[in-house]
Structures are given as C-alpha cells and as structure tokens.
Amino acid sequence: MALGYTMVYGIIQLINFAHGEVVMIGCMTAFSVIVALAGSGMPPLVIVGLGILAAVPVCMAVGYIVERVAYRPLRHAPRLAPLITAIGVSIILQHLALLVWSRNVIAFPQIIELKLFHLGSSDNSAAISNVQIAIILVSVAMMAGLLALVYKTKIGIAMRATSQNPLVAGLMGININNVISFTFVIGAALGATAGVMVGSYYGIAHYQMGFLLGLKAFSAAVLGGIGNLAGAVLGGILMGLIESLGAGYVGDATNVCFLNQFLPGFNDVCLASPESSLFGSNYKDVYAFIVLILVLVFRPSGLLGERVGDRA
Amino acid sequence: MSLLALEALHVSYGGIKAVKGIDVTVDEGELVCLIGANGAGKTTTLKAITGLLHPAAGRVMYAGEEISGRKSFEIARRGLALVPEGRGVFPQLTIEENLRMGAYARDDKPGVAQDMERMFSLFPRLKERRAQTAGTLSGGEQQMLAIGRALMSRPKLLLLDEPSMGLAPLMVEKIFEVIRAVSSEGVTLLLVEQNARLALEASHRGYVLEGGTVTLSGDAKSLLGNPQVRQAYLGE
Numbered sequence: 001m002a003l004g005y006t007m008v009y010g011i012i013q014l015i016n017f018a019h020g021e022v023v024m025i026g027c028m029t030a031f032s033v034i035v036a037l038a039g040s041g042m043p044p045l046v047i048v049g050l051g052i053l054a055a056v057p058v059c060m061a062v063g064y065i066v067e068r069v070a071y072r073p074l075r076h077a078p079r080l081a082p083l084i085t086a087i088g089v090s091i092i093l094q095h096l097a098l099l100v101w102s103r104n105v106i107a108f109p110q111i112i113e114l115k116l117f118h119l120g121s122s123d124n125s126a127a128i129s130n131v132q133i134a135i136i137l138v139s140v141a142m143m144a145g146l147l148a149l150v151y152k153t154k155i156g157i158a159m160r161a162t163s164q165n166p167l168v169a170g171l172m173g174i175n176i177n178n179v180i181s182f183t184f185v186i187g188a189a190l191g192a193t194a195g196v197m198v199g200s201y202y203g204i205a206h207y208q209m210g211f212l213l214g215l216k217a218f219s220a221a222v223l224g225g226i227g228n229l230a231g232a233v234l235g236g237i238l239m240g241l242i243e244s245l246g247a248g249y250v251g252d253a254t255n256v257c258f259l260n261q262f263l264p265g266f267n268d269v270c271l272a273s274p275e276s277s278l279f280g281s282n283y284k285d286v287y288a289f290i291v292l293i294l295v296l297v298f299r300p301s302g303l304l305g306e307r308v309g310d311r312a
Numbered sequence: 313m314s315l316l317a318l319e320a321l322h323v324s325y326g327g328i329k330a331v332k333g334i335d336v337t338v339d340e341g342e343l344v345c346l347i348g349a350n351g352a353g354k355t356t357t358l359k360a361i362t363g364l365l366h367p368a369a370g371r372v373m374y375a376g377e378e379i380s381g382r383k384s385f386e387i388a389r390r391g392l393a394l395v396p397e398g399r400g401v402f403p404q405l406t407i408e409e410n411l412r413m414g415a416y417a418r419d420d421k422p423g424v425a426q427d428m429e430r431m432f433s434l435f436p437r438l439k440e441r442r443a444q445t446a447g448t449l450s451g452g453e454q455q456m457l458a459i460g461r462a463l464m465s466r467p468k469l470l471l472l473d474e475p476s477m478g479l480a481p482l483m484v485e486k487i488f489e490v491i492r493a494v495s496s497e498g499v500t501l502l503l504v505e506q507n508a509r510l511a512l513e514a515s516h517r518g519y520v521l522e523g524g525t526v527t528l529s530g531d532a533k534s535l536l537g538n539p540q541v542r543q544a545y546l547g548e
C-alpha cells in the first residue's frame with residue numbers, strides 16, 4: 001500500500017490521504033463478490049481471484065474519478081488546498097461505503113482453508129500460513145511489475161518526466177493529464193489488490209478501516225522516503241517488523257504481572273490473563289505513529305529519501 | 313507560405329505587457345534569429361509559440377493553421393520542438409531516457425533507435441554517459457542533451473532559446489556547428505540569442521526585439537552591417 005502512496009506522491013507531489021479509502025473499497029468489493037460466490041462450488045482460489053478482478057476495476061474507476069473531480073482543478077492551487085480536499089474525499093468515500101456495506105464489521109469469509117507451515121519441528125515454532133505466503137508472493141509480484149512499469153516502459157518514463165518537470169514534459173508531446181490519470185488508476189489498482197490481501201489477512205472489514213491503513217501506509221512511505229519506490233518497500237517491511245516486535249517486546253517489558261507481589265490488586269487480572277501489560281498488542285497501532293513522528297522529526301526525507309527541501 | 317507566422321502577437325503576464333504586437337515570419341528551410349537584450353521578450357515569444365503561454369491578442373500561425381490557444385503537447389505533436397532556456401533536461405532520468413522522451417510522440421521504434429544512435433554520433437560525450445542521470449552532466453553537456461532530445465522528435469520547426477548561454481567558447485562553437493548542420497539538413501529554425509554576432513553569422517534573416525516590439529528586421533548580413541546593431545549588440 002505504501003507503494004500506491006509513494007507513486008502518486010512521486011508524480012504529483014500530493015499526499016493522497018484518500019488512498020486508504022481506495023484500499024477499503026477494494027476490500028469491500030472483493031468481500032461482496034466472495035460472499036456472493038462462496039456457495040457456488042467454485043474452487044476457492046478462483047473465487048478470490050474473481051474478487052480481485054472485480055475490486056481492481058472498481059478502485060481504478062474510483063481513483064480516476066477522484067483525480068478528475070477533486071485534484072485536477074486544484075493542480076495549481078497552494079499545496080494545502082489539495083491536502084484538505086484529500087481529507088474531504090476520504091470522508092465522502094467512507095460514507096459511500098457506509099451506505100453500500102452498512103456500518104457493521106464484516107467478517108471476511110475464510111473460504112481458503114488456513115494451513116500453517118512450521119519453520120521448526122515442534123508445533124510451537126514460528127509458523128507461516130498459506131495466506132501469508134500468498135500475500136508475500138503477490139506483494140513481490142506487484143513490486144516487480146511496478147518497477148518494470150516505471151523504469152522500463154515509455155509511459156513509466158513519462159510518469160517520472162512529468163513529476164520532474166511537467167511543463168517540459170508537455171513540450172515533449174506528453175499529455176500530462178493522461179499521465180497523471182494513469183498514475184492514479186495504477187495506484188488505485190495496487191490499492192485494490194492490497195485491500196483484498198488485508199481483508200483475507202485480518203479476516204474482517206469495516207467502512208472505517210481505510211483510515212488506520214492509510215496512516216500506516218503513509219508512515220511506511222515516510223519512513224522509507226516518500227516518492228521512492230524501493231524506500232516504500234523497505235518502509236513497509238520495517239513497519240511490519242516494528243509493529244510486531246514492538247507489541248511483543250515492549251509488551252513483555254511492561255508486563256504488569258510482576259507487580260502482583262507488591263500490589264495484590266493485580267492478582268485477579270493476572271490470573272485471568274497472565275499476559276496483561278501496559279503496552280502490549282492492543283497498542284500495536286501506536287507504534288506506526290511513534291515511528292511516523294520520529295522520522296518526521298529526525299529525518300524528514302526518510303531512509304532512502306531524496307532531498308526534497310522546501311517541497312516537502 | 314511561411315511555416316511560422318506571428319501576427320500582431322501580444323503576450324502579457326497578468327497586467328505586465330511583455331510582447332507588444334510583433335510580426336515575425338519564418339519560411340520553410342530558413343534559419344531566423346531573434347536577438348535582443350535581457351527582458352526584451354524573446355523567451356515570452358517562444359513560450360507563446362509553444363503553448364506555454366496564451367497570447368493576449370494576435371495569432372500564432374503554423375503550417376497554415378492557427379495554433380495559439382492549443383495545449384503545448386498538441387503543438388509539439390505537430391512537429392514543433394523547443395529547446396527551452398536553461399535546457400530543461402529531466403535531471404533524474406538517464407540520458408537515454410531523456411532522449412526517449414524527445415521521441416515520445418513517435419511510434420516507429422526502429423526509426424527512434426536509429427535516431428538515438430545518430431544523436432550519439434553527433435554528441436559522442438552523451439554516448440559515454442548514456443546510463444548516467446542528466447542532472448550529473450555539465451552545462452554544455454546538458455545543452456547538447458536538450459538539443460538532441462528536441463531533434464529526437466524529428467521536428468519540422470526547431471526553436472532554440474539561448475543555446476550558448478553560460479557555455480565556454482569551445483562549447484559555443486560546437487553548439488553552433490550543430491545548429492548549422494541541422495539547418496542544412498532542411499529543418500527550419502528560429503534561434504533566440506544574446507550572442508548577436510554568432511547568431512547573425514549563422515542565420516539567413518534576423519529580428520531585433522526591444523522592449524516587446526520589433527525595432528529592426530531583415531537580411532542577416534545587412535543587420536550585421538547596420539550601425540545601430542553594431543553599436544547596441546555587437547559592442548562596437
């Protein structure tokens with residue numbers, strides 16, 4: 001998902017806060033298709049594939065319309081205007097989703113039987129599920145495809161040219177409006193796929209899920225260096241690690257159960273759940289923002305970031 | 313019939329009038345130069361021709377059609393290329409990618425590949441650095457790249473905005489050599505220059521622009537001999 005951000009940002013220097021909503025819509029669309037087909041007796045992989053096939057064009061259309069209606073008229077406006085618009089677009093998309101898919105948390109049907117593959121010999125060793133493997137494979141494929149698109153094809157080079165100097169790109173005969181639309185559409189297609197993966201990973205979907213996802217992906221993109229594709233991937237991986245390690249280690253470190261020797265009041269809680277801690281996995285989401293703030297304070301251009309100077 | 317004709321062209325920036333009704337023509341196959349001091353309106357004129365600015369009044373005619381008001385990418389696709397002031401290379405694209413962007417509107421792959429090799433034989437320095445990003449090139453090399461990129465579109469009309477600006481004498485000579493060669497191949501050129509002597513020596517005809525109006529025009533040779541021009545622009 002960070003890829004979608006970085007790509008759109010790289011081309012037009014606009015932080016598309018609505019990207020999280022595009023992911024949410026992708027997730028929801030795929031959900032509807034999967035639910036509709038779940039009883040049809042088709043093989044589960046085909047059903048998920050069809051879900052993605054439906055989500056991608058829906059999100060592409062959303063991406064196209066959003067750019068056309070909300071961002072294009074503001075292309076020469078001060079930077080703050082499109083930023084505010086982006087937040088407005090997020091809210092509109094959320095409420096559209098609310099109308100279509102209701103306000104309830106939706107359980108993503110687990111039509112693919114979960115299989116765990118243990119890395120060690122015992123059942124307690126680190127394990128990876130087939131769904132996770134599929135997600136990793138799809139992500140790698142998306143990344144490779146995106147890099148090939150942006151670095152090897154004529155339209156990809158035109159995208160980069162447009163981001164570096166739109167006026168001169170126009171002089172080359174490049175229709176920059178088309179290039180920018182194309183960028184949004186591709187970004188949205190990536191978002192749709194990401195949405196399906198998120199849905200199958202967490203098993204639930206909700207009309208407000210986009211907000212948190214959006215902020216996390218944005219943090220990942222900032223961490224890696226916004227506008228930099230390799231940085232987006234690195235940022236995404238690091239963010240995932242930080243979240244799980246943070247939740248694990250800081251959780252242990254702040255485990256409050258050792259206190260029960262001194263404060264008998266904790267006994268009940270700890271008997272009920274010995275893992276009780278101050279900053280455990282419930283606080284997982286917090287780490288993304290801690291990282292975001294740290295990066296913004298100490299290295300605004302990100303790990304692999306270009307020096308963007310006053311444009312940032 | 314002229315390939316390019318500016319008819320009573322006015323161009324303004326908001327309320328500031330930069331070009332105040334100029335008439336300029338360039339015939340097919342000609343090399344015409346536009347000379348004038350800083351702020352005379354030379355760049356503004358080229359921007360109006362290429363659709364980067366829209367005229368306040370008057371028209372830009374190209375190949376018998378009015379092009380003023382059209383978008384710059386549409387104008388570019390009709391065979392009109394600009395080497396902008398300050399080169400305008402894409403700094404983070406490689407030299408090869410920059411050249412490829414010059415040929416963006418073409419879809420004859422073999423022809424493009426052939427022209428790419430032609431540019432590399434014209435500018436061997438670019439060939440050595442073909443995989444390097446354009447931002448790492450020297451000013452002169454960037455100018456070569458900007459000219460090569462414009463030629464990659466196989467333009468009918470090539471506009472150059474101060475190609476010699478900020479370059480060492482040897483590099484200036486090389487650039488003018490290329491300009492002459494391009495002209496002798498039949499490409500029509502409109503050259504904007506502050507280096508009036510070199511420009512007039514290379515051109516067939518010339519226009520002198522002062523404060524947004526054309527004050528003198530004519531045969532390049534006669535302009536070179538004109539006492540006003542000699543005093544104001546040739547430093548005599």
Ligand SMILES: Nc1ncnc2c1ncn2[C@@H]1O[C@H](COP(=O)(O)OP(=O)(O)OP(=O)(O)O)[C@@H](O)[C@H]1O
Nearest residue numbers: 325328330348349350351352353354355356357506
């Ligand atoms: N973006 C702008 N906004 C307002 N005024 C401008 C702008 N660009 C140019 N001008 C004004 O228009 C006039 C003509 O400028 P122009 O750039 O065409 O000159 P020029 O002949 O190309 O000069 P130079 O030789 O220095 O490149 C100048 O008085 C300049 O101050």
Ligand SMILES: [Mg+2]
Nearest residue numbers: 354355356397
């Ligand atoms: Mg100028």
